[in-house]
Amino acid sequence: MSVVIETPRSPRSRKGANWEKYGWMYMRISGAILVALIFGHLFANLMVGEGIHAIDFAFVGGKWANPFWQVWDGLMLWLALIHGTNGMRTIVNDYVERQNVRKALVWALWVICGALIVLGTLVIFTFDPCPAGSDPSLLPSFCTK
Amino acid sequence: MATATAATEIGVVPSFTVTLFVRRFDPESGEEARWQDFDVQVHGTDRVLDALHKIKWEVDGSLTFRRSCAHGVCGSDAMRINGRNRLACKTLIKDLDITQPIYVEPIKGLTVEKDLVVDMNPFYQAYRDIKPFLIASDNPDKERLQSPEDRERFDDTTKCILCAACTTSCPVFWTDGQYFGPAAIVNAHRFIFDSRDEAADVRIDILNDKEGVWRCRTTFNCTEACPRGIQVTKAIAEVKQAILRGKP
Ligand code: HEM
Numbered sequence: 157m158s159v160v161i162e163t164p165r166s167p168r169s170r171k172g173a174n175w176e177k178y179g180w181m182y183m184r185i186s187g188a189i190l191v192a193l194i195f196g197h198l199f200a201n202l203m204v205g206e207g208i209h210a211i212d213f214a215f216v217g218g219k220w221a222n223p224f225w226q227v228w229d230g231l232m233l234w235l236a237l238i239h240g241t242n243g244m245r246t247i248v249n250d251y252v253e254r255q256n257v258r259k260a261l262v263w264a265l266w267v268i269c270g271a272l273i274v275l276g277t278l279v280i281f282t283f284d285p286c287p288a289g290s291d292p293s294l295l296p297s298f299c300t301k
Numbered sequence: 302m303a304t305a306t307a308a309t310e311i312g313v314v315p316s317f318t319v320t321l322f323v324r325r326f327d328p329e330s331g332e333e334a335r336w337q338d339f340d341v342q343v344h345g346t347d348r349v350l351d352a353l354h355k356i357k358w359e360v361d362g363s364l365t366f367r368r369s370c371a372h373g374v375c376g377s378d379a380m381r382i383n384g385r386n387r388l389a390c391k392t393l394i395k396d397l398d399i400t401q402p403i404y405v406e407p408i409k410g411l412t413v414e415k416d417l418v419v420d421m422n423p424f425y426q427a428y429r430d431i432k433p434f435l436i437a438s439d440n441p442d443k444e445r446l447q448s449p450e451d452r453e454r455f456d457d458t459t460k461c462i463l464c465a466a467c468t469t470s471c472p473v474f475w476t477d478g479q480y481f482g483p484a485a486i487v488n489a490h491r492f493i494f495d496s497r498d499e500a501a502d503v504r505i506d507i508l509n510d511k512e513g514v515w516r517c518r519t520t521f522n523c524t525e526a527c528p529r530g531i532q533v534t535k536a537i538a539e540v541k542q543a544i545l546r547g548k549p
Pocket residue numbers: 183184186187188190191194236237239240241242243244246247517518519
């Protein structure tokens with residue numbers, strides 16, 4: 157017949173160590189910061205100066221030569237990827253009923269998130285538009301000027 | 302107007318025919334749930350519960366549903382009427398669109414036992430788990446005083462009649478039956494913010510759970526569903542705040 161849980165549900169983890177609370181706080185704090193970062197990003201790329209017409213390889217290369225934009229884009233990358241992955245984790249927890257499938261999907265999400273963060277951070281902080289010793293025909297024109 | 306016709310005679314309640322589509326399920330038949338339609342002659346003052354009574358008493362005695370007080374007090378007859386959770390005894394038929402059939406089905410997310418009757422045990426279990434009773438150090442010869450301001454803090458959540466309209470309107474509860482659900486949180490709120498109660502931290506701890514308040518996604522379905530007009534989503538938010546503060 158109907159299932160009656162004998163003992164009241166007890167918290168899964170001890171007070172102060174509950175992930176869900178910090179996840180919930182993270183979504184709101186990162187969300188607020190992301191509003192500023194994303195709109196600042198769109199403004200700088202699309203509105204300032206020549207606006208959208210200024211965007212090319214050199215424009216991006218120039219931004220990533222500037223520590224200010226390196227930190228800006230790095231923050232955006234980390235905050236948004238963790239935010240998006242944690243949001244997807246919530247949705248997986250909602251809809252996936254089989255424990256093994258659920259665990260596997262959540263693991264896959266964080267593995268992908270970690271890989272993208274590592275690659276993205278590498279690109280932002282080590283980007284060199286004119287690597288020394290490469291074939292000049294493969295380099296953008298401004299490298300030889 | 303001066304010339305009142307027979308149809309608008311004072312004191313005469315108009316009557317009309319409505320079609321009800323009722324979700325039927327008989328566990329003994331081995332068949333899937335199905336819609337069955339009934340044409341019912343009702344008065345302008347009738348509620349959906351009256352139409353269901355008419356069907357049960359005059360057409361098909363096997364129609365099964367819960368009701369007790371018939372006046373919005375006991376919380377027995379929450380059902381999904383035209384896609385919204387309401388009490389059948391508080392829903393006037395004339396307030397619905399009677400040019401269309403009225404759809405009546407059991408509340409969602411709990412196992413249907415027969416027709417409109419669902420298994421409420423998981424719902425009550427979540428309620429029990431939040432310890433819905435005053436916990437105070439034993440001092441029986443002294444009155445527990447409370448200021449009107451302190452009483453006001455949890456006034457809204459004292460109104461709950463445990464009808465389950467909120468919990469079974471929540472999409473998180475639909476997909477994850479382990480979630481405590483709005484009603485349990487509302488009733489925890491009623492004691493967490495009661496200045497006479499001394500176990501707020503215990504309830505805060507219980508709801509700071511994987512299946513506790515953090516599951517709430519602020520959908521507001523519960524607030525819309527509550528027949529008592531309780532600001533359910535606000536109460537949940539206040540419990541979240543209490544957990545973040547670590548005290549009420
Ligand atoms: C523009 C700034 C943003 C703000 C203010 C914001 C805010 C939020 C908040 C507060 C939540 C939690 C909702 C809840 O728990 O009820 C959330 C969920 C989510 N966010 Fe964001 N977010 C932003 C940007 C992003 C970005 C860039 C992504 C993708 C990378 C993203 C993906 C998600 C996902 C997948 C969820 C889970 C949805 C769900 O719970 O159903 N968000 N967002």
